[in-house]
Amino acid sequence: MEPSAAEPSAAEPSHAEPSDAEPSHAEPSDAEPSAAEPRAAAGTPIGRRVVLGMAGAGLAGILWGSRAQRVIGSALSPLSAVDGLGALGFLPAANRFRIYSVVGFLPSVRPVDYRLRLDGLVRQPSELSLADLEAMPAVTVRRDFQCVTGWRVPGVAWKGVLLRQVLERAGVGPGARAVSFGSFDGTYTESLTLDQAYRDDVVVAYQMQGRPLGTEHGGPVRLYVAPMYGYKSCKWLSRIRLVERVEPGYWEQQGYEVDGWVGRSNGRHDTAT
Amino acid sequence: MGATTPPPSQGGPAGGGGPIGRGLRLVRFDAAERWVHWLSAALFLVLLATGAMLDVGSLSVLVGRRDLVRQVHVYAGLALVAPLLVALAGRWGAGLRADLARLNRWDGDDRRWLRSWGRDPMLHTGKFNAGQKLNAAFTGGAAIVMLATGVVMAWFAPFPLSWRTGATFVHDLTATALLVTITGHVVYALGDRGAMRAMVRGWVEPGWARRRAPRWYAELTEHEGG
Numbered sequence: 001m002e003p004s005a006a007e008p009s010a011a012e013p014s015h016a017e018p019s020d021a022e023p024s025h026a027e028p029s030d031a032e033p034s035a036a037e038p039r040a041a042a043g044t045p046i047g048r049r050v051v052l053g054m055a056g057a058g059l060a061g062i063l064w065g066s067r068a069q070r071v072i073g074s075a076l077s078p079l080s081a082v083d084g085l086g087a088l089g090f091l092p093a094a095n096r097f098r099i100y101s102v103v104g105f106l107p108s109v110r111p112v113d114y115r116l117r118l119d120g121l122v123r124q125p126s127e128l129s130l131a132d133l134e135a136m137p138a139v140t141v142r143r144d145f146q147c148v149t150g151w152r153v154p155g156v157a158w159k160g161v162l163l164r165q166v167l168e169r170a171g172v173g174p175g176a177r178a179v180s181f182g183s184f185d186g187t188y189t190e191s192l193t194l195d196q197a198y199r200d201d202v203v204v205a206y207q208m209q210g211r212p213l214g215t216e217h218g219g220p221v222r223l224y225v226a227p228m229y230g231y232k233s234c235k236w237l238s239r240i241r242l243v244e245r246v247e248p249g250y251w252e253q254q255g256y257e258v259d260g261w262v263g264r265s266n267g268r269h270d271t272a273t
Numbered sequence: 274m275g276a277t278t279p280p281p282s283q284g285g286p287a288g289g290g291g292p293i294g295r296g297l298r299l300v301r302f303d304a305a306e307r308w309v310h311w312l313s314a315a316l317f318l319v320l321l322a323t324g325a326m327l328d329v330g331s332l333s334v335l336v337g338r339r340d341l342v343r344q345v346h347v348y349a350g351l352a353l354v355a356p357l358l359v360a361l362a363g364r365w366g367a368g369l370r371a372d373l374a375r376l377n378r379w380d381g382d383d384r385r386w387l388r389s390w391g392r393d394p395m396l397h398t399g400k401f402n403a404g405q406k407l408n409a410a411f412t413g414g415a416a417i418v419m420l421a422t423g424v425v426m427a428w429f430a431p432f433p434l435s436w437r438t439g440a441t442f443v444h445d446l447t448a449t450a451l452l453v454t455i456t457g458h459v460v461y462a463l464g465d466r467g468a469m470r471a472m473v474r475g476w477v478e479p480g481w482a483r484r485r486a487p488r489w490y491a492e493l494t495e496h497e498g499g
Binding site for chain 2: 042043044045046047048050051052053054055057058059061062063064065066067068069098099101105106148149150151268
């Protein structure tokens with residue numbers, strides 16, 4: 001019914017317009033317009049069906065594409081574990097990282113110039129270089145990375161130092177109940193309670209999938225808070241400050257939940273990571 | 274361009290461009306159609322470049338300036354529909370409207386073309402062959418999909434989060450498909466000087482029309498003879 005309803009309007013211009021544009025040759029014969037009409041209108045309007053069909057499929061994709069992506073993504077996840085997020089990153093259906101930055105650029109520091117400042121309510125304010133971190137006992141935490149906007153990268157291996165050990169190296173001072181994080185992008189901030197910071201799956205990470213952490217992923221050093229949404233995992237980590245109470249971070253001041261547990265916050269119901 | 278551009282005569286016959294030296298020139302695409310084509314092509318290239326900068330991790334590190342790149346991408350995307358709409362809006366769009374009607378309609382000849390990929394000797398192809406029709410329809414449909422999903426991605430706040438995920442997924446897939454088909458389109462165009470000239474200068478030589486679009490050629494010369 002769709003093609004026949006639209007047919008007259010589509011057929012019309014094809015014979016009406018040439019006679020507008022070229023009166024000199026369209027006028028002479030009366031048979032001309034009626035002869036041109038069946039030729040232009042002949043055949044099935046496949047073109048329009050293709051266009052409308054694609055538009056419909058696109059709409060369906062907006063509504064249900066996240067489910068399709070989950071299915072395809074988990075089907076491909078054994079591959080992405082092997083692939084180390086290299087070639088698969090170009091596969092549109094694969095679960096992969098999307099790069100966000102709250103400033104208008106991707107901040108970048110050479111690994112040798114990198115410093116992590118520890119201050120606030122610590123016994124001994126100090127600075128750690130990347131080499132200092134690498135010299136500390138390393139852990140690898142392999143967990144999913146879930147973004148609050150919906151994408152999820154399964155089984156990502158994060159190597160680094162437990163946040164707990166970094167804090168203890170500086171010495172947790174009396175009265176410290178929470179931790180604030182700063183980024184060398186100059187803008188981003190995050191926070192955890194001291195209890196959350198002491199978990200076994202909260203890492204100051206310098207490697208991802210066996211490789212040095214790239215700038216786009218928050219390198220050379222970022223935070224990885226496994227059980228929480230990605231915004232808690234402060235990228236381009238440059239400062240750890242012990243404080244008396246939780247100071248809401250960048251996104252939390254704009255409405256994201258401070259306790260960003262995966263599946264139990266921000267109105268989302270993802271499987272826990 | 275003006276010198277060799279005949280009046281926009283879609284169904285019109287041969288030769289508005291005037292015989293310079295040898296032979297007849299058949300008008301294939303009028304000025305409005307060519308403007309739409311090349312403006313859209315330029316915008317597509319901008320979208321491809323900025324899209325790659327946003328989406329490919331290593332490129333995004335090289336370029337930096339994400340905000341700016343993102344804005345260029347979004348506004349170029351919105352602008353992509355403008356040339357077509359402007360061309361369709363007025364009298365100058367006569368040729369374009371007529372060609373869209375031709376691209377829309379499929380007959381037995383098109384099915385034969387698809388089955389033999391244009392090699393069937395019995396083909397009597399009109400102005401556009403089935404491959405060109407398919408390409409036009411796919412590109413048009415893909416543009417609508419890219420626009421709709423792009424709008425959801427750029428202005429996601431009022432929509433459910435799952436829409437944003439779905440839109441991103443579809444935007445990615447469609448972009449990949451478009452990259453493939455448009456690369457094919459360019460490769461075919463580069464391999465056919467006559468077709469290329471039709472989109473650059475607007476006209477083709479009769480020999481090209483006889484070979485590549487015999488039924489269209491017959492239509493034009495019928496007029497001429499009658």
